[in-house]
Amino acid sequence: MNSLPKNNLYIKISLLLLFMVQAMSTFAQNIEKVPWKRINEQPDTWYESEEAIRIAENMLLHQKDIGGWYKNIDMSVQLSEEEKSRLRKDKSSNMGATLDNDAGFIQIAFLSKTYRETKDPRFSQAVFKALDYMMDAQYENGGWPQYYPIREGYYEHITFNDGAMIQVMQLLRNVADGKKTYDFVDADRKQRAQKAIEKGLEIILRTQIKVDGTLTAWCAQYDKDDLSPAKARAYELPSISGSESVGIVRYLMAIENPEPKVVQAIESAIAWFEVVKLEGIKLVQKEDETLPRGYDRIVVKDETAGPLWARFYEIGTNRPMFVGRDSVVRYALHEIEHERRVGYSYLGPYAKELLESDYPEWKRRMGD
Incomplete structure (x- = not known):
């Protein structure tokens, strides 16, 4: 049987060791x-x-x-x-x-x-x-x-x-x-x-918005001086937020030994979320290669779908608002431009966990 010359064997071993060191180094870097x-x-x-x-x-x-x-x-x-x-x-x-x-x-x-x-x-x-x-x-x-x-x-x-x-x-x-x-x-x-x-x-x-004497939830932004609900970007008009209000309520729920006014704020917001939830519809992504991003977002009927909430609700009517870059209020997602439909969140299950788990847990902590 022929054996490799010693120098060839050393070269092969050296190359193998070098490969192993590099592989281990790359592995370590990927972990880090x-x-x-x-x-x-x-x-x-x-x-x-x-x-x-x-x-x-x-x-x-x-x-x-x-x-x-x-x-x-x-x-x-x-x-x-x-x-x-x-x-x-x-x-x-x-x-x-x-x-x-x-x-x-x-x-x-x-x-x-x-x-x-x-x-x-x-x-x-x-x-x-x-x-x-x-x-x-x-x-x-x-x-x-x-x-x-x-x-x-x-x-x-x-x-x-x-x-x-x-x-x-x-x-x-x-x-x-x-x-x-x-x-x-x-x-x-x-x-x-x-x-x-x-x-x-x-x-x-x-700043919790009151309508006809009843507390609801919050706008996404307020005037710093008079505390009125305020406009931000062109498509973010004064409204009641079905999204940002969730984080506010969760913050309030985490307060130890809340005062009655805090409890009232929570209970009022939860009641509002129940009133304005949207049922029997689903937001879906529809593939369409003719559109700039290759898809659209549309609302379809689905009686089995879980509840959704609008990002913006009209103050006083609780109608979901859909506003494009023209700042015109519309009441259906398909009525605003495609770029906003797919580039911004107007509908979502924002308050689902809040109502189904966070609020019941908070009630148990409060002894109810």
Whole structure:
């Protein structure tokens, strides 16, 4: 039997070992790489890893001098030295700092978890700065705008839209309560957070829309001065929200030992959700290659379908509203332009879990 020359054998073994090392390295990188939307869902020990620290340092670079962040940025991506330099120079550009689209909330939670594992003071200081930003952004009457510093236009409205104000209040409540992730926050900030959520609760109760003497639910945004339901974008008119109101009610339900006025707000909103639910219809996606996105969204009859709620209800009539970019109120989804039908959420099972599980559980906790 012929045997391989020694040098050929060594070469083959070396190549095999090299391949194995590269494969193991790639495997390890794939395990370490975490999607941006899941960076706050990792085991505690992961937050002291090189990857976690790299992401945290990216967040420090993106954080503006005022303490907030711009929205819609994946801060887990690798940054070049040129990009890092640009971010350092842009830190004073504060006008885009916002509470919209989870901006700040992802970063504060992540930096807090990374600080608790690494004890690196850079991360705790960034959290303190961000918390101060959020509390500074609160209006004297207790509401929060979408952008801070204040940006003129609908951005300055008190904003429940997309959960902005409720996310702030949930975060500050966790801080005030000394929840595990935020147990390193100092007593002064905890006390300030408590006062902020107390003021926020008052504005929630004051803005619950009353129709013919009956409390209903909430608009997605309010005028910061007179607290009237306000218009935001062209297709977001003053209305009662079947979506944003769900988050508000859940926030109220989480209050320990609620006062009677809080209980009344919850019960009234739940009753309204029951009245306005839409049954016997279903929202479906219909494939259509002749349309720009290749599909349409249509409403069809289906007696077996679960309930839906409209994103917007007309104040005073409870009629579902469908509004396109022309700001004209229509009462059927198919009557607005295709681009809005497929590019925005006008109907959904928004309050399904609230009514079927959250509310019954809350009633049990209340002893009913």
